[in-house]
Amino acid sequence: MRGYLTIEQVHMDFDTPKGVFKALDNVTLSIQKGEFVSLIGHSGCGKSTVLNIVAGLLVASQGTVLLEDNEVTAPGPERAVVFQNHSLLPWLSSYQNVELAVKQVFKNTMSKAEMDDWIRHNLSLVHMDHALNKRPGEISGGMKQRVGIARALAMRPKVLLMDEPFGALDALTRAHLQDSVMEIQAELNNTVIMITHDVDEAVLLSDRIVMMTNGPAATIGEILEIDLPRPRHRLQLADDAHYNHLRAEVLRFLHERHSNPNAA
Numbered sequence: 001m002r003g004y005l006t007i008e009q010v011h012m013d014f015d016t017p018k019g020v021f022k023a024l025d026n027v028t029l030s031i032q033k034g035e036f037v038s039l040i041g042h043s044g045c046g047k048s049t050v051l052n053i054v055a056g057l058l059v060a061s062q063g064t065v066l067l068e069d070n071e072v073t074a075p076g077p078e079r080a081v082v083f084q085n086h087s088l089l090p091w092l093s094s095y096q097n098v099e100l101a102v103k104q105v106f107k108n109t110m111s112k113a114e115m116d117d118w119i120r121h122n123l124s125l126v127h128m129d130h131a132l133n134k135r136p137g138e139i140s141g142g143m144k145q146r147v148g149i150a151r152a153l154a155m156r157p158k159v160l161l162m163d164e165p166f167g168a169l170d171a172l173t174r175a176h177l178q179d180s181v182m183e184i185q186a187e188l189n190n191t192v193i194m195i196t197h198d199v200d201e202a203v204l205l206s207d208r209i210v211m212m213t214n215g216p217a218a219t220i221g222e223i224l225e226i227d228l229p230r231p232r233h234r235l236q237l238a239d240d241a242h243y244n245h246l247r248a249e250v251l252r253f254l255h256e257r258h259s260n261p262n263a264a
Contacts, residue, residue: 002066003030004191005054005159010063012049023049025217027063029210034189038202040250041212041221047195050212051161054193055081067158077105080152084164087148088136094147095119095132101151122154123147125184142173146180153184162194166201175234178204186231199250203243204232211253224249 012024024046031037039047052058054065056075065072067079088097098119106115123129126146136144145165152160165181166174178201185192196202202209206226213221226246228237237243 002069004033004035004068005031005193006066007031007050007054008064008066010050010053010060010065012046012053012058013061022217023215024060025219027219029220029223031191031193033191036185036192036194036205036207038194038196038206038209039212040196040199040202040209040254041218042214042254043197044215044218045212046215046218047212048163051081051163051193051195054159055079055161057081077155078158079161080155080157080159081161081163082145082148082152082165084167088144088151090136093133093135094123094128094139094150097136097147098122098151098154102154105155118154122150125153125187126150126180140173142169142177145169145177149177149181149184153188153190158191160190160192162192164195164197167197174201179234181205182230182232199247199254202250203228203247204234204237209250211250222253 007027007029010024010027011022014021014023027046027050029037039050041047049058053060054072056072056079059073072079089100092100099115102110102115102119106118110118120129120132123132126149128143128146128150131139131143134143136147139147149165166177169177181192182205184190194202194205203226209224209226210220211222211224212218224246228240228243228246
């Protein structure tokens with residue numbers, strides 16, 4: 001069944017000095033509107049390549065990506081990306097960093113007052129309305145990442161793409177941001193694709209976990225449905241037998257270090 005976002009028979013080859021490197025082999029995935037999907041797998045399994053193709057930063061060697069039946073061929077504001085490093089402009093305040101994205105997307109459709117309200121609303125969503133005028137050098141790593149998420153959300157994207165967004169943060173900050181993302185997704189019902197190496201994070205946040213085989217010629221090995229009721233609370237889930245079963249399924253896949261049987 002074709003989804004809101006569809007990745008159809010995507011292959012990705014890169015030319016290298018040693019010849020062609022096949023990064024992805026026949027990746028096919030259908031994602032529904034409002035779904036939270038995590039990509040997990042060992043380093044080098046092509047997770048970021050998949051994300052970059054969906055973002056339009058890379059063009060697949062074969063296959064296609066469709067968003068609402070429109071082919072993705074280039075970057076666009078309907079697909080916002082949050083990277084592991086916040087990528088804020090250091091000379092601009094939190095407000096100005098979000099404003100930059102809002103002006104780019106809505107300069108012809110929003111008045112100045114509407115833009116101001118929208119910027120403040122998105123910073124409030126990530127609990128950063130107290131630091132509107134702070135520059136990146138004046139706030140913590142977790143706060144910078146919150147501003148980065150606010151900037152992405154302020155583009156009103158149809159799909160939010162997150163590449164290990166909490167990977168550089170300490171455990172406590174990471175937990176707070178995971179909770180914020182769950183709150184935001186519950187409120188906005190936005191479609192999210194997230195790359196992570198963290199099994200607990202994947203199970204906590206996701207509706208489905210897509211487990212990638214090892215490269216080269218990486219593909220989708222298994223897809224695990226995460227049928228835990230929402231809202232989810234990490235402390236309650238710690239002793240939940242089904243949560244721990246799902247967690248064990250992902251760990252089993254990763255431990256077996258699945259590789260593509262068609263790979264060289």
